[in-house]
Amino acid sequence: MHSVVQIENLTKEFKGRKAVENVSFSVEPGEIIAILGPNGAGKSTTMLMMLGLLKPTSGEVKLFQGDPVSRAVHERIGVMLQQVSLMDALKVKELLALFQSYYPNPLSMEKLVELTGMTSDELNKRTEKLSGGQKRRVGFALALAGDPDLLFFDEPTVGMDSTARKQFWLTVKELAAQGKTILFSTHYLQEADDIASRIILFNQGKVIADGSPLELKQSLLRQSISFKMNETTKKEILMSLQDVLDVLEDKGRFTVMTENPDHVLRKLFELDMKLEDVAIEKGRLEDAFEHLTVEQEVS
Amino acid sequence: MSMLLRECKVEVIRIFRNPYFIFWSLLMPIVFYVIFTKVVNQGMENQAEWNAYFLMSIAAFSVMGSSIMTLGIRMVQEKSEGWTILLRVTPLPASYYFIAKMVGQSAVHIFSICIIFLSGFLINGVTMPIGEWILCGGWILLGSAPFLAMGLLVGTMKKVDTASGVSNIFYLLLAITGGLWMPMEILPKLVQTIGMWLPAFHYGNGAWSIVRGDFPEVKNVLILVMYLLLFMVISVYSRRKQEVV
Numbered sequence A: 001m002h003s004v005v006q007i008e009n010l011t012k013e014f015k016g017r018k019a020v021e022n023v024s025f026s027v028e029p030g031e032i033i034a035i036l037g038p039n040g041a042g043k044s045t046t047m048l049m050m051l052g053l054l055k056p057t058s059g060e061v062k063l064f065q066g067d068p069v070s071r072a073v074h075e076r077i078g079v080m081l082q083q084v085s086l087m088d089a090l091k092v093k094e095l096l097a098l099f100q101s102y103y104p105n106p107l108s109m110e111k112l113v114e115l116t117g118m119t120s121d122e123l124n125k126r127t128e129k130l131s132g133g134q135k136r137r138v139g140f141a142l143a144l145a146g147d148p149d150l151l152f153f154d155e156p157t158v159g160m161d162s163t164a165r166k167q168f169w170l171t172v173k174e175l176a177a178q179g180k181t182i183l184f185s186t187h188y189l190q191e192a193d194d195i196a197s198r199i200i201l202f203n204q205g206k207v208i209a210d211g212s213p214l215e216l217k218q219s220l221l222r223q224s225i226s227f228k229m230n231e232t233t234k235k236e237i238l239m240s241l242q243d244v245l246d247v248l249e250d251k252g253r254f255t256v257m258t259e260n261p262d263h264v265l266r267k268l269f270e271l272d273m274k275l276e277d278v279a280i281e282k283g284r285l286e287d288a289f290e291h292l293t294v295e296q297e298v299s
Numbered sequence B: 001m002s003m004l005l006r007e008c009k010v011e012v013i014r015i016f017r018n019p020y021f022i023f024w025s026l027l028m029p030i031v032f033y034v035i036f037t038k039v040v041n042q043g044m045e046n047q048a049e050w051n052a053y054f055l056m057s058i059a060a061f062s063v064m065g066s067s068i069m070t071l072g073i074r075m076v077q078e079k080s081e082g083w084t085i086l087l088r089v090t091p092l093p094a095s096y097y098f099i100a101k102m103v104g105q106s107a108v109h110i111f112s113i114c115i116i117f118l119s120g121f122l123i124n125g126v127t128m129p130i131g132e133w134i135l136c137g138g139w140i141l142l143g144s145a146p147f148l149a150m151g152l153l154v155g156t157m158k159k160v161d162t163a164s165g166v167s168n169i170f171y172l173l174l175a176i177t178g179g180l181w182m183p184m185e186i187l188p189k190l191v192q193t194i195g196m197w198l199p200a201f202h203y204g205n206g207a208w209s210i211v212r213g214d215f216p217e218v219k220n221v222l223i224l225v226m227y228l229l230l231f232m233v234i235s236v237y238s239r240r241k242q243e244v245v
């Protein structure tokens, strides 16, 4: 299968400052990608370059193997930008109808209403009279209007209440189940973990991790095994075990840091150590995220 | 094609829903007309001729204003709010946006011209052969092209405040130096000389000629076309320059 998105060595400088640096990745059909990162990490800049709205300082972007600004590509993508702005003096349904007319095979109005959960009251309102969250919902509907194969959402749920947010993610999952490819940016770690099939972690303009949420957790998270052990002078042995990253001791309780707790545990039992009160702590993605961010800054 | 038509239709709807448009392009000029024909210049020997002449001035004034301001400022607004950015990732060809803006605006101008002409008839009983009415209306409609292009140029500005300030000043200066408020002849000599080289006088003069039973002068057409090209070139150029970011 051909990649839907292909970006290579993408770099963007603003007045000599690099906002995005050497970012490369490709996206296969059907993936749900979370572009995760703190404020100013370069998520929006990367997305704007992917859409051809911002010219890269260097590097290349291909959507559906082609130029991102071609009409053929535009007919197959749907976009919700970080700043949702709607044409004023139109009713929501008029605006939606206008957008439908841009595409060769648009979704029907009923379908759009169903997917986004807009009420008929909202449909008949002028766009300038909508609340922030309602505007986002319309922005979402505009992104879906052309029944696109590839969707871009830049921080889609900012300003949505929890009901709207739930509805949004439910729809995204439904769209993904239909085989659509979805890229969204967020700094809500939970969202990325819950929704995405793959997370691309950004920090200071660079990709610092790229993988499934699980992979990310496993490879980037230090998990810990802690237990009590009466024998003394065993710290060196623990340290010498394969996969052990660090050992802490506190009042007879040892904490072994590792990326591979299964393996370390097996080793510990093989060595027939008298372990008591064993606890394994699985980190959450949130920890991984903070951890990564910090580590990158230090190095 | 149906895409373009729909886009134009939407523009027309939006302009009509804008209360400022109705106020500035219809109400204001008509109030002006009443003042300058019923109050200030009352009891002139050639009153009927003046009434018809000034009706053309005021129609030109209205259409020129909404070409520069309504078009330009709304474009800046849509750009600064991010709407046109979203349009750039849809299949709508970029040119359609501009064409729809200009065509939609012109369609609305047909309405403005009719209303203003009608009010001239109702207020002062201005009458002309039907052919002259149509010629005048057609001239005012088509002659607005350089001002629409000027609107496009205003539309390249970054901030709504700058755009509305700058376009207001140009609009008023053009209107005054072009003799749309008061006849050219009573303006100071220097202003007349300058005004002769600006588009507004030639715009008005075409319609005034028709009212007198003549045709617009070749010079009127030439100067308007020259300004049209000039503004088009500058606005396309500055848009190109802005796109490369």
Ligand SMILES: Nc1ncnc2c1ncn2[C@@H]1O[C@H](COP(=O)(O)OP(=O)(O)OP(=O)(O)O)[C@@H](O)[C@H]1O
Binding pocket: A014, A018, A019, A037, A038, A039, A040, A041, A042, A043, A044, A045, A046, A082, A187
């Ligand atoms: N037009 C611009 N001119 C100058 N600097 C910019 C511009 N756009 C972005 N930047 C800078 O580039 C960096 C990355 O910005 P970007 O908007 O991509 O971050 P982000 O990850 O989307 O952040 P957020 O979560 O806040 O939306 C920031 O340091 C920002 O200040």
Ligand SMILES: [Mg+2]
Binding pocket: A043, A044, A045, A082, A154, A155
């Ligand atoms: Mg952003």
